[in-house]
Amino acid sequence: MALSAPRSLKYEYDLFVENEIEIYKDSISRTVLLKIGDEAVASLHNQPQFAMDEILLCDEVDKLIRKRLRIPTYATWRKRELRRRAELEEFRRPEHWGVPADSPLAREFHLEPQSHVLVAGAEGANAARYLAAQGCSVTAITSDVPDADGLDPEDAKLLAGRIESVPVGLKEWSPDEPLSAVVCTPAAFAGLTAAERSKVFAILQSATQDGGVHLVDTLIQNHAEPSLSELRRNYKGWTISVLDQGTSSRSFLARKEVA
Numbered sequence: 524m525a526l527s528a529p530r531s532l533k534y535e536y537d538l539f540v541e542n543e544i545e546i547y548k549d550s551i552s553r554t555v556l557l558k559i560g561d562e563a564v565a566s567l568h569n570q571p572q573f574a575m576d577e578i579l580l581c582d583e584v585d586k587l588i589r590k591r592l593r594i595p596t597y598a599t600w601r602k603r604e605l606r607r608r609a610e611l612e613e614f615r616r617p618e619h620w621g622v623p624a625d626s627p628l629a630r631e632f633h634l635e636p637q638s639h640v641l642v643a644g645a646e647g648a649n650a651a652r653y654l655a656a657q658g659c660s661v662t663a664i665t666s667d668v669p670d671a672d673g674l675d676p677e678d679a680k681l682l683a684g685r686i687e688s689v690p691v692g693l694k695e696w697s698p699d700e701p702l703s704a705v706v707c708t709p710a711a712f713a714g715l716t717a718a719e720r721s722k723v724f725a726i727l728q729s730a731t732q733d734g735g736v737h738l739v740d741t742l743i744q745n746h747a748e749p750s751l752s753e754l755r756r757n758y759k760g761w762t763i764s765v766l767d768q769g770t771s772s773r774s775f776l777a778r779k780e781v782a
Contacts, residue, residue: 532604536597544588559587614681620653627738627766627774628706634659638703641727643693644711655685659703663688664696664711693723698730705737709772712749720749724757733781737761740774751775 548556563583595603613619617629628650634640636658642651643664651663652674663686674682689696693711705727712720727737739754749757751765754775761777 532601533597535604536600539600540589540594543592543594544585547588547592556584559584562587610677614678615656617653620656621649622653627776628653631736631738631776632657632704634703639700640704640706641698641702642706643696644708646708646710647706650706650708651686652682654704654706655682659685661686662698664691664693694719697726702727702731703735705731705735705739707737707739709740715748717748717753720753721757728758728761728779731779733779735779737777737779738774739777740772 560580563580563586566587567579567583617624617626622629632654634654634657638659640654640659640661641664642654642661645665647663647665651661651665655661665688692714693707694715712723715723731737737758739749741749741751741754751773754777755763758775758777761779764776766774766776
């Protein structure tokens, strides 16, 4: 299937103007709208070679409303829109949230907006914020709660409502809606026995949609659980890859097969 061409800025501007005018029409009474119609008729009568028709009258009404709303010209709107897009692009960049561009999180997670993601474990704040910046709905089970403290006010505003912090551990938490992805730092499994970890994995896998992805960071030097061999055992039937993150840790990536 051929991909549709991106919409031009001029087209986006025309949609913006049309939407602003329609919103205004819906916000006023019929009496006020009729008065604007009378103004339009009077304006058209003053024009040379006047010929009344419905389309011409509607266009004139829209022109009057546009003037009332002081809708910016295309040149002004374009400048603002390009600045807004540049700021949004910066907001979505992984480095903006302390996530390396070549990390598994940045390279392997291509999620649709509104996807539900779980982030668990200490030092998961950056991952939670980065995924929220991509438009995901994030549940964060972390000891360093990713609140708005220390964030740029504009970043905090854009992230508002996208991250839900849950003050429980993986052992106590259970999903109430399907998951698209799971991210766990080594601390997420601290204090859990092998049997408890296995149960947690089973719950998270069952809640994950087909095609969903799990990313589990595991320590090497300190031999933190779960080990890579344990992860492989628990993720049978999933597509698995192990990515080195230097000499001290590795990332275990597992993707659920599409049925």
